[in-house]
Amino acid sequence: MAIALIFILSFLGLVIAFYFMKKVTDIPLDLGLDTEESGRLKTIHGAIAEGAMAFLKQQYKYLAYFMIGFAIVIAVLIDDQHTPDVREGIFTAIAFLFGAIISILSGYIGMKVATAGNARTTVSARNNIADAFVVAMNSGAVMGFALVGLATLGLIVIYLVMNVVLPEVENNVLMEVIAGFGLGGSSIALFARVGGGIFTKAADVGADLVGKVEKGIPEDDPRNPAVIADNVGDNVGDVAGMGADLFGSCAESTCAALVISAIAFSADLNAMLYPIMISAVGIPVSLVTKMLVRVHTEEQVAPALKKLLMISSGIMAVVLYFITMWMIPDSFEINGEIYSNMGVYWCFFSGLLSGLAVGLLTEYYTSDQYKPVQDIAKSCETGAATNIIFGLALGYKSTVLPYIAIAISIFVSWELAGMYGIAIASLGMLGTLAIALTIDAYGPVADNAGGIAEMVGLDKEVRRRTDILDSAGNTTAAIGKGFAIGAAILTSLALFGAFLTHSQNLMRELPEFGANYDLIGSITLLDPVVFVSLFLGAVLPFLFSAMTMKSVGAAAFDMIEEVRRQFREIPGIMEGQGRPQYAQCVAISTQAALREMIAPGVLIMCTPLAVGFLFGVTAVAGMLAGSLVTGGVLAIASSNSGGAWDNAKKYIEAGNLGGKGSEEHKAAVVGDTVGDPLKDTSGPSLNILIKLSAILSLVFAPFFVNYGGLLI
């Protein structure tokens, strides 16, 4: 029954996605345009779509090599000495590839529809804002529903294959394989987020510095070879990157819960599948919510988006009560502790609530409606330096309340259902993922639509309307970021707990430790290995941030060179005769992005492996805790500083404190540029860092236990 329901809901998600896809593509690309406009629009739209494909092709080639190589590493290093019948490592490697492919697919679908929806939003905005809103929302919905549907489908398939097709499998192996699936999704997320982040910021800076500054042509001018890369960048970073990231979050937090369920509920199918069901149920709930909210006037756009989040959260809170009562037994035992189904529900609820709290706090700190951003804008009166100081201080300060909200949720869930509770709380944050992703993907579609309106040269009213859509999306995107960071922290903590429990179980099977070995009780703060590794784990996020921030700079330099070359070598480019090689710029940005992300990628993938191999499980535990704690702070601070600088600039551009072109505006632009890599590259990548190192350690726990601790 539960299995059938999950299958039905997963397919429902895919059908909904397909339906919205159809609704978007049914709109003629050049709806109501005259021939000349239509030609221009098709050229531009084609260039963006072509550019996005060029990026995907390049990226997938790199990723294919990486995934195959890493799958081999998994197959070889993960030993199955406890399970003579089944090749644990090989199954894990296959699950890893499966997770990676689904992650790639999610990003691909999202990008495909986003590049189809952007121009259609533009032409619909010529009629009225309500039409444009619907097109942009439907485009976003394709990604939202497809991604969640694919995630739940993938998870249930893995579960069935392992449990039904190979019924002799041990729970430890099942746990390992499920974690492999999450690792696959998360690894792709790392590449997509970091690469996408570097890509979009490199294109942004390249287009601005050569086009606007050196050649004096306006923003979004089709003669600028990097202008398409810039628009592609929005899709690459904000759609594909974010999609892979949140697919990773969803897969990982479900994995974290499943891994614990695999031991606690091995005989109770319903309870076992509960974590997958949470995400699956989010699909119809999101659909209902989407149908409930309509927009008729401009004023309704921003409240509508917030309403979507609130209503879906409310419905989820009610529906999940019944689901929990149905699927989770009245009382159950994990590691000797007794928990109740009501307790599990409160875990879910605390996650949902603290997710909302973090989201709304993020909005408070980054929206120009409130004092923090207005203070930053005011600090521009005394120049760029005070703007930077106030922005950094705001970012630092803005970590406190979200951390308290998350800490409360951690404490409550832990007390109510241990590590299982933490995993459920993180699913609570991600329960409304389909709708949250819809809104997140809606933003870049609206953003692109504005760019296209400008490039085609449509009426200013069109741009004004898309700007309203875009700016409403920015605010809600901030809320979404809050959810993502909160969920990442909770997921990592649950995975951390799963890693320790799993390692302890594996160690207990070894004669040198014995069946009563208390690994978890030995991870004390006053142990030299734990403290030193905690201490060193704390610098990892800082090193990773430094690397990605500098990468943006290096990639931007490459782009500048390429744009200059095209202006120099293509005849008639400035007169609009010669067609700029858009794909070339996209390829340059892609190559630079992929090259620059190797070092941070290797750092994240290899550090846990090296630490575990050289210093053993205890050191990995300390390192994970250290980087989890500082990674979360740095992620929130980076995102919020960046968001606040961005909106302080927009606040000034809206005519406050001297407006566009004033000294205040120049100071604000400096802040915005500093914030770009922080909020779009290093900040969001830190989410992945903490989740990825945790799930990587979980997958490689057998390796650490059997062969690790070489130097200790």
Add this chain to the structure above:
Amino acid sequence: MAIALIFILSFLGLVIAFYFMKKVTDIPLDLGLDTEESGRLKTIHGAIAEGAMAFLKQQYKYLAYFMIGFAIVIAVLIDDQHTPDVREGIFTAIAFLFGAIISILSGYIGMKVATAGNARTTVSARNNIADAFVVAMNSGAVMGFALVGLATLGLIVIYLVMNVVLPEVENNVLMEVIAGFGLGGSSIALFARVGGGIFTKAADVGADLVGKVEKGIPEDDPRNPAVIADNVGDNVGDVAGMGADLFGSCAESTCAALVISAIAFSADLNAMLYPIMISAVGIPVSLVTKMLVRVHTEEQVAPALKKLLMISSGIMAVVLYFITMWMIPDSFEINGEIYSNMGVYWCFFSGLLSGLAVGLLTEYYTSDQYKPVQDIAKSCETGAATNIIFGLALGYKSTVLPYIAIAISIFVSWELAGMYGIAIASLGMLGTLAIALTIDAYGPVADNAGGIAEMVGLDKEVRRRTDILDSAGNTTAAIGKGFAIGAAILTSLALFGAFLTHSQNLMRELPEFGANYDLIGSITLLDPVVFVSLFLGAVLPFLFSAMTMKSVGAAAFDMIEEVRRQFREIPGIMEGQGRPQYAQCVAISTQAALREMIAPGVLIMCTPLAVGFLFGVTAVAGMLAGSLVTGGVLAIASSNSGGAWDNAKKYIEAGNLGGKGSEEHKAAVVGDTVGDPLKDTSGPSLNILIKLSAILSLVFAPFFVNYGGLLI
């Protein structure tokens, strides 16, 4: 014998300080000046000295209230239920006041001689650079030797009073009282560092923005009412603030070692006094080093300072071998572990070595001789934004190697002699404190000397010479900062260990825990209270940084108002007729600084108390570990980003990349201004944050154990 030797060496320190003081003040203030120059110099010199006194008066008034209030809190809250004969709380409160007074005294002496030495360095620089070097060094030496002499004298007096005068005292009480002494020193350090940091940056910005920008008068012009405050600021922040800070470090790391010794070596007087002896022996070693190094030419200045550090470290390494063999028994036991005297020596040595390593790494990342700063300077070619991004990235990245160096020292010391080893390692970093402080205080004296030369209008050659002295001091100051951060981390860790051991001992006396209660073994990472408090402890340093950074802004605004008022209201001020009210500006800066530092001060002093009272000892442990780990990273990153921006600006001003007045220079100035509060206010204050919260918890451990954990 050991007691007598410590007394002799302490008095030697004071005698040396007095000798150098005499040597400095014997030089006529207006050596070789004509009557007119002499008059101007005396006016300016008097104004700086007067300003410094005005600051001290204001500050001491505030501090007196605070110290008395907090002493009462200590006396009331620290219960003596285990020691019916002795009022533990009252003794601790007295020790607290004693530590505070010595700390104030150290800062006072340092500032007194620095304001006497500055003008004498100026006039000596008219002869030749060697004379000026000697005067500036001697001024610094007064503070260096006086401070170490006072610290060791204070510690030995506390020990004797408690042990000889009140021989019935328990070791637990002795430990408590010694910690109270450290807490007193550290609390003053907090106020001196934060207040001084805010003062100096407020005066700096105020003088620049109104004087240079609004009134168009040159830098260091005596008509600017804030110019004296600016010069006072150098003394307040870099002499008094740093002196109190390092007195705190020295007192605290000695306390940490003594607290452990009080239990381990209660019957072995020599071993008990070993930690005090390390600092005491540093006095003659520093003196010998100082006599060995001479400067004759300009080129010798910078190498001479580095030589001082290297030679004193070398001599200490040799001398301490014999001291350790003499004072520490061949083998001894702490908490059931057996350690050796050779092991203790290696702890000392590893601290010394890693201190040097951190110092040299700091130099590498912040000196314009090396690639990192040159890269930052180059990034100014593309504007202020890239300068900020590269500078932030450099700061983040520069935390990795120092953390590894410190981690190795932690691990080695821990393995060789447990927490006692960590405390000895931190004393290893601070062993050459007298000479390190001499160099640190030499810097602002040389800096002031340059300002005075400019204001009096002496020959440009004088300013050129003081600039050479100043710039050599900057590099060595960076090395000194590295030592300070490293020592703060090790000290805090040792205090953290002492806090847990002390709490465990106190708990074992309570019937509800019993004699075998294993508190330390229960502080595991997979405990909800530990993890949540670790998690929340991690944001404390970020909040503290945000508060101090914004305080600099607020204080600067006050200063701007006051300077504008004086220009408006004092007749003839612009013509040089009306004398500006320098003391008024100093008072404004003082008041603003003291007002602005209340909030961060309360945060640091109250958070551990509140956490312990509400959530108990376990929560305090998690919080301390969390803020220790992130506080260290943030301190290094802030100091190094700030130092690198400062030197990138100077590198450009030296004629590279366009030189003074170029676009690159403007971009570099933005970075420098952003770096100011980071490197001179929030960064160094974080050192104190981590030490202070640890020692505060140690002192209040009886309170937490007896009355804490209200909500858990």
